[in-house]
Amino acid sequence: MNKKAIALLSGGLDSSLAVKLMIDQGIEVVAINFTSPFCNCTPKSAGCKHQARLIAEQLGVEIHMLPKGMDYLAMVKNPPHGHGRGSNPCIDCRIYMLRKVKEQMASIGASFVITGEVLGQRPMSQHKKAIQIIEKESGLEGLILRPLSAGLFPPTVPEQKGVVDRKELLSLSGRTRRPQIDLADKLGIKDYPCPAGGCLLTDPIIAARLRDLFNFMPDFDMSDIHLLKIGRHFRLSPDLKIVLGRDRAENERIKIHMKQGAVFIEPVNFRGPSVIASRFPGEEKERMIGEMIVHYSKDMFDEYILSIQTVYEEISTFSVQGKADSEAFLSFQIGPVRQEHQLLDTHSH
Numbered sequence: 001m002n003k004k005a006i007a008l009l010s011g012g013l014d015s016s017l018a019v020k021l022m023i024d025q026g027i028e029v030v031a032i033n034f035t036s037p038f039c040n041c042t043p044k045s046a047g048c049k050h051q052a053r054l055i056a057e058q059l060g061v062e063i064h065m066l067p068k069g070m071d072y073l074a075m076v077k078n079p080p081h082g083h084g085r086g087s088n089p090c091i092d093c094r095i096y097m098l099r100k101v102k103e104q105m106a107s108i109g110a111s112f113v114i115t116g117e118v119l120g121q122r123p124m125s126q127h128k129k130a131i132q133i134i135e136k137e138s139g140l141e142g143l144i145l146r147p148l149s150a151g152l153f154p155p156t157v158p159e160q161k162g163v164v165d166r167k168e169l170l171s172l173s174g175r176t177r178r179p180q181i182d183l184a185d186k187l188g189i190k191d192y193p194c195p196a197g198g199c200l201l202t203d204p205i206i207a208a209r210l211r212d213l214f215n216f217m218p219d220f221d222m223s224d225i226h227l228l229k230i231g232r233h234f235r236l237s238p239d240l241k242i243v244l245g246r247d248r249a250e251n252e253r254i255k256i257h258m259k260q261g262a263v264f265i266e267p268v269n270f271r272g273p274s275v276i277a278s279r280f281p282g283e284e285k286e287r288m289i290g291e292m293i294v295h296y297s298k299d300m301f302d303e304y305i306l307s308i309q310t311v312y313e314e315i316s317t318f319s320v321q322g323k324a325d326s327e328a329f330l331s332f333q334i335g336p337v338r339q340e341h342q343l344l345d346t347h348s349h
């Protein structure tokens with residue numbers, strides 16, 4: 001067994017500390033960071049990978065980025081070990097990542113794996129039974145070293161073989177972050193906290209939108225997944241979903257996700273949200289969508305004119321007379337209705 005390991009580096013404090021503890025023992029560490037459409041750390045800039053790159057640079061370790069692709073989404077749809085309180089399949093997510101890491105071990109020349117897991121810190125994936133399942137099903141039994149909690153687990157193979165000194169490893173457990181913050185100070189590690197939260201799969205609105213997508217659009221692709229993170233979503237019928245932008249930037253962004261058969265509806269003589277609808281809505285639903293767009297407009301007119309266009313830019317117009325008071329359309333909203341600009345309720349790694 002050599003002194004080279006792959007570390008799962010999320011960019012959060014725990015995995016950063018785990019890597020640092022290993023480097024200080026003379027272990028050569030290569031970091032792997034998984035990128036995901038559900039990462040919510042720095043959505044307007046470079047994404048979570050930006051944080052991982054920063055910390056890898058700080059620690060002086062090589063870093064590889066691996067995307068969680070369509071195979072990951074297939075797992076999220078139907079995870080053998082179930083979901084958490086949102087659509088987060090944490091146990092299967094860890095198994096997925098560790099299996100991918102295992103596939104990289106030979107080419108990287110690593111003989112074991114490091115993670116920043118702390119026993120008992122996360123309700124779903126970091127209690128002892130879950131950790132045993134994850135280890136067994138990833139095919140890495142005895143080869144996953146958790147430097148922050150190692151003292152609470154039986155010695156791993158690298159400890160047994162003397163590649164890693166068990167006496168230098170920690171026995172942290174539970175949800176308190178104080179010991180990690182103190183250790184970061186001591187080891188000179190700069191924390192890059194994730195300002196917006198972390199994993200969108202734990203967000204109840206994203207979870208509801210994802211369930212809706214899995215139910216009504218089995219042939220979804222990554223563009224559909226990215227669209228889940230933008231605007232307001234309504235299902236008006238089994239084959240008609242609409243997404244309204246909440247501001248000018250979102251009005252532009254939703255248009256990028258238009259597909260063959262979809263239509264784009266936008267205000268002509270007033271300011272208000274743009275909409276993409278998954279198909280031509282027909283007269284009755286067209287009126288309803290028009291009224292919704294008008295509802296979210298701040299402009300007050302007698303007649304609101306809207307245009308409707310296909311991906312081929314065939315344009316027609318229709319109009320809505322006055323503003324309706326009713327918010328009955330909210331019953332079509334997918335998932336809980338959230339207040340404007342309410343922060344996403346996610347948790348980070």
Ligand code: SF4
Binds near residue numbers: 089200
């Ligand atoms: S919270 Fe973490 S472990 Fe759970 S699904 Fe999200 S990324 Fe995976």
